[in-house]
Amino acid sequence: MLIQMYKMTIKEKFKNSIRRGTGEAHLIMRANPKIDFSNYIIKAALNNFSYDNQSEGSRAVYIFELIELSNRKEKIREAVLRRLANERTDSWALDQLFGITALLAKNGDLQARKAIYKRFYKKRIKYSEWLGEDAIIAVDGIEGLKFIAEIKGKMIQRYPEERDDGFIVDFFQDNNPDINVYDELEKSAINRTYIKTYLNTILKYKNLRPGGKRQKYNYEIVSERINSNVMIPLPPADVKDLSESDIKKLASDFLNETDRLRQEKYMRIFDRIQYPYDYQSILEIAKGKYSNKDRLIEFSIKALRFFKSKDIRDFALEKISRAKYLDIYINLLIGNYKNGDSKLLHEIVQRTKNEHKIDDLAFSYVGIYTANKTKDCKVPLAALYDKLTCGIHRKDIVNILIENKVLPTKIMREIEHDSYEATRVLWLENN
Template identity: 45%
Template sequence: MNDTTNIKRQFLNSLKRGTGEAYLLLKSNPNIDFSNHIIKGVLNIYAYDGQCESDRAKYIFDIISISKQKDKIRKAVLQGLATEQNDTWNLTHLFAIAKLYAQQNDTEVKQAIYDRFLNNPIEGSDWVGAYEILELDGLNGLFYVAEKFGKHIEQNPDDWQDDWIIKRFQEENKKIKVSEQLKKKAKTNKFIHIYLDNIKRTKTSQENHRTKPTKYKDIIDEVLNSKPFISFIRKRNLTDEEINQVAKRLIDETDKSNIERLLDVFDFYKFPYGSQIILNFAKQKRTSKNRIVENAIDALKHLKSKEIRNFALDKIQNTKNPIDYFEILVSNYKSGDIKLLSAIAKKTNDKHKIEQLAGIYSEIYKANKTKECTEPLEILYNKMNCAIHRKGIVEILIENKVLSDKIKREIKFDCDLQTRKLTK
């Protein structure tokens, strides 16, 4: 395999992960044609989670800007924007890239954005492209979006729309009385009128079907009977008194379904009455009928003891799914664990497990500041395609003063714009 093939492979690997290495490779190898790989990055958002992560448009556009094959890539953008029908996040990615062309006065690409919006939309994704039009043309863009939705609703009377697009535009344009402007426009534009009427009917329907919040007797009643399961934990902070009440009930509880729910609270809060109780639950035999063992293992990350650490190390070294037990090391990490963490990181190649490790290792090294974080975190940095967790890893490396020169150069061109700011 020649050097050019190796460099291209390295480039595509970086492009998929979203690291700045791709930009640097292109810049230092101007005579190599990377265009086919760049086009892959245009047509596909390789993010681990295209919905949660920020778009990679600026990242790809920066790479395009130093390519010698700009015309070829631009044609691919237009073609992809017109034809993408399978993946919502690929389409949002294409709209975002196209917007950057339009902002550089590329009128053909701008027209392509308008032409594609609500034209044969992906099911459930009729909103895609609206925000780009609003960014490009402000209130006139909103009028266009509203009119297009009105025409779509006239052809599809069972369709429904809410007002999130209007609200978002209003939040970003506080000097404009957006509702007043739309109502005024609706007097002479029947399609905008149809759109606004549809939003009004949607709001009425939502109000009529909104369920009243359930009232509970106390925290125990809420934990055992809340729906969806335990979601209230994420919505508010429990008091020390409430945590103690849940813990006392867990000690006395015999119903396995209730134990499962009570234990889940201690994924978020430290169990206040000794670690052995939780460890005993974690040592039970796993069963598909409940999540007692899983929830107990989650709770152990807040607790520290020699026995808990030995339990974790034994499971990590002797089970098929060692990753399930790594979180226990958040409170039970010791110098030298770098060998174990690095070994598992090296062996892990499944993208979901890499993502899981990135989250856990980040928690471990946030709680245990040490220069030993370097090797395991760099291994994950070079494997993962989640920009959110990669930013967290870079922050930990910086905090521990072990950020390598290589990564420091790369983050200036990372796909995540917040990661780029870490160079400061």
Template identity: 45%
Template structure:
């Protein structure tokens, strides 16, 4: 009992630090159930600074891969994705984890990503989940993101959106004329039209007031 408790403690300490020791401990001790500790690492990002370090999804996913309680952990992740409402970086971590499942033909995980995006968003973090949808479904994913933003704006007319999601997608997909595709879609989809109109108004109202995304990136690289 003491040995098991000590191993679990060593495992969890490594997991919180994000070191490879946790994976090796789990792999070398297949009779010990680390699922509760893994779930804690899945629901909470233990990075010192989640914004700077980014998510640890692949790290956690690799540890899950050697667990005998994969289904239990997966269910906890999808439940966490549906219910996290306080911490932006925990939520980005959960979206990224769910994407790894979705990329392996887990349709429930993919549905969970789509359902959670822009549903009860954390204040100031309505963008969370957009990247995962774009990476999973490309241009069709962008259409979904744009439509859902349009629906959100219709219900929250004082909301404003800039074009950084579109700009990011364009940078990653240079062969696609992204704005042209969105404008074509907007002719038959009023919510995409609402989204694009909102971006246009945002740009007009913020000229000369707010630095654009590229200027922010430039400033940050100089710090």
């Protein structure tokens, strides 16, 4: 990978960095103020390149900072405003465009401020009517929230079946505890009928929301779900509900189960919590032929990661050496890692090209090096960092490198300007 990087031109390095969202793009621009990177910035502004848009969110701050460093600000600005007005299919791209435009507006750009209001609730993307709310509030605070309330109230009057849970109001309140938001809306509702309609609607909706406590899972409920058409018998967050007795009963039932689909459901549980008996029955299943159409083997392998044994390690290394879906088997090293395995893990990163495969490797490597504290993590994790698009996994990798005191100086310099806010926080905490 290092050889490949040295062959790259400055522009190619910049293109690689801005697509992944690393701070290297920022450092390259500062070191090369006369080079025009505007086309790459425009492409990254108009497309949210994060691996998981919903989880990672907008890269607006990251892109805006690059715009500020550019010698072609006006060209980029015009491209952003033009696409803001016309984007009709990509919700996460539009969300990012709103975010960038809000930063332009807060920087004194009056045309950008007008562009946000003009686009809000116009040419809407289905199921993404919320787009633009954050931008309006970022620019105009409580007055922006009142504008949103008015637009939504007008829509409700036109379509009385429309419902709204008031999330944006509660979110604003949480972030502005010094303002009594509902009081402010009530004052405005006296003379503004649309705000009154909106306020009445969200208050009515809140009163209609079902109350009561959440269902607590136990052996009987989980068993019933295993024998039903439900594919996920126990939500991951609710594993903690199960008692030791519940877990043992479910494990015993698994030993007597012969149906593959129900066996898979049991393994979905023991993917989250350690199987309480000997692992041999699970290992025998895991040794079967893997198919992405039958997930029993996948979840059996995940269940084995809690166990440490020579036969599991030998099975893992044998599969990793030749399996098509090697990322599944790499998880077995979480409980069976040995110093020196870093060489194998590094080689795997080096030969992996596909973006989705890289993300799968990141998930596994983070699991391995979270469970196994070692300076050996440096080479494979640094290699992953250089290929990874996912900001969330990049943060996890950087954090592990810091904890093991092996974070390369180059990466430490870059994370101050990373596209993912939580990674920037790591820089603040360590400088």
